[in-house]
Amino acid sequence: MSPVATSDETPTSPVAANVEAESPEWAALPIIDISNRSEWSDERRLEVARQIVDAARNEGFFMLTGHGVKEEDVQRAYEINDTFFDLSIDEKMKYLVDQDAGTYIGYTPAGLRVGGRMEMYNFPAFNRGFDSTPHPSVFKSDPATWRFLSEFSRGAHEVTLFLLELMAVTLDVPSSEGGQDWFRVRHDYDGPNGSLLRMMRYPALSASQDASKNNLRLGGHTDFGTLTVMFSPKIPALQILAPEGEWRYVKPVEGALVCNVGDTLQFLTAGYLKSTQHRVTRPRFPQDAEKDRANVIYFLRPNDDVPLIPLPSPQVKPATGVTESTDPPMTAADWVRARVKFGFKKNNDTGRNAWQDRINKDQGVQMRDEDYAYSRANE
Ligand SMILES: O=C(O)CCC(=O)C(=O)O
Numbered sequence: 001m002s003p004v005a006t007s008d009e010t011p012t013s014p015v016a017a018n019v020e021a022e023s024p025e026w027a028a029l030p031i032i033d034i035s036n037r038s039e040w041s042d043e044r045r046l047e048v049a050r051q052i053v054d055a056a057r058n059e060g061f062f063m064l065t066g067h068g069v070k071e072e073d074v075q076r077a078y079e080i081n082d083t084f085f086d087l088s089i090d091e092k093m094k095y096l097v098d099q100d101a102g103t104y105i106g107y108t109p110a111g112l113r114v115g116g117r118m119e120m121y122n123f124p125a126f127n128r129g130f131d132s133t134p135h136p137s138v139f140k141s142d143p144a145t146w147r148f149l150s151e152f153s154r155g156a157h158e159v160t161l162f163l164l165e166l167m168a169v170t171l172d173v174p175s176s177e178g179g180q181d182w183f184r185v186r187h188d189y190d191g192p193n194g195s196l197l198r199m200m201r202y203p204a205l206s207a208s209q210d211a212s213k214n215n216l217r218l219g220g221h222t223d224f225g226t227l228t229v230m231f232s233p234k235i236p237a238l239q240i241l242a243p244e245g246e247w248r249y250v251k252p253v254e255g256a257l258v259c260n261v262g263d264t265l266q267f268l269t270a271g272y273l274k275s276t277q278h279r280v281t282r283p284r285f286p287q288d289a290e291k292d293r294a295n296v297i298y299f300l301r302p303n304d305d306v307p308l309i310p311l312p313s314p315q316v317k318p319a320t321g322v323t324e325s326t327d328p329p330m331t332a333a334d335w336v337r338a339r340v341k342f343g344f345k346k347n348n349d350t351g352r353n354a355w356q357d358r359i360n361k362d363q364g365v366q367m368r369d370e371d372y373a374y375s376r377a378n379e
């Protein structure tokens with residue numbers, strides 16, 4: 001059994017002690033350790049691969065330790081995050097996302113993302129495409145900062161690919177079809193794709209400001225891509241819709257990445273792996289509630305032209321009753337565009353539902369409407 005983060009663990013860090021103080025409802029998430037991976041025996045590799053797929057099937061979320069991203073680098077990323085969000089709103093608005101184009105690169109002010117009371121900055125891959133949109137000088141003018149962010153983003157990409165390599169092993173993807181590299185060739189850092197590094201700030205709000213929105217700072221949603229890794233946000237406020245059907249908080253584990261399955265991995269496995277709904281509330285503890293909350297996240301998405309059809313695996317079977325579609329399959333780029341476009345306030349649900357119908361028809365993945373909910377009721 002892998003260890004599980006629950007409320008009755010002995011507190012070992014200020015974060016854990018903090019959590020212990022009020023015994024709220026925590027999600028029972030596996031803590032998966034990938035340290036010393038270059039020295040693993042075949043048995044160890046298969047064991048960890050199995051743990052990852054189990055977590056991706058059951059909770060859709062897990063905590064990852066031993067991932068190799070240095071704590072000092074994570075701290076530096078958070079310092080850069082602060083430097084950017086401390087700029088004036090006028091300065092930040094110069095880099096506003098182009099929501100109508102369905103792109104997500106640049107700045108999103110609080111309130112623009114549906115159900116979202118936080119600011120975000122999304123970076124594309126740090127390669128030739130980086131210069132196709134303007135970026136603030138706090139990221140660009142100092143070559144050392146740019147280089148650091150570039151390496152940080154590539155490092156996160158490699159962690160996600162390692163997890164997917166293990167998933168391909170557990171899913172028994174035949175070697176004639178790419179075997180353990182099945183995902184790697186479809187998630188090329190330098191190829192055209194929607195993968196991104198995100199910085200976030202949830203500004204402090206008073207109790208009455210939060211109460212006016214049901215204490216939600218980011219409404220229930222699933223992530224669009226394949227895998228998401230969050231760099232240890234320290235303030236508990238993230239909740240997942242746990243397998244029991246209850247919203248439960250994710251308990252921070254010192255140094256662990258919070259990893260979760262996104263929509264495209266669910267589609268690529270015909271629903272075998274689960275893109276789990278999650279949301280962000282007013283921080284769980286009163287002492288955190290009136291502080292800003294920062295987050296740094298890497299979202300891995302497939303190459304733009306990857307068709308969202310199930311991968312070759314004996315475990316992954318299209319649901320019964322799926323009829324062969326004569327339309328070309330939806331691609332990863334189609335999916336991101338549709339979700340981005342309808343995830344902003346000024347758009348309505350019609351287009352999103354059309355895409356949802358399409359994916360259901362193509363794959364027999366019957367996603368519930370709530371799986372796409374952006375909590376319009378809580379805007
Ligand atoms: O801030 C968090 O904990 C979660 C953010 C999130 O779910 C997202 O940006 O998609």
Ligand SMILES: [Fe+2]
Pocket residue numbers: 221222223278
């Ligand atoms: Fe998310």
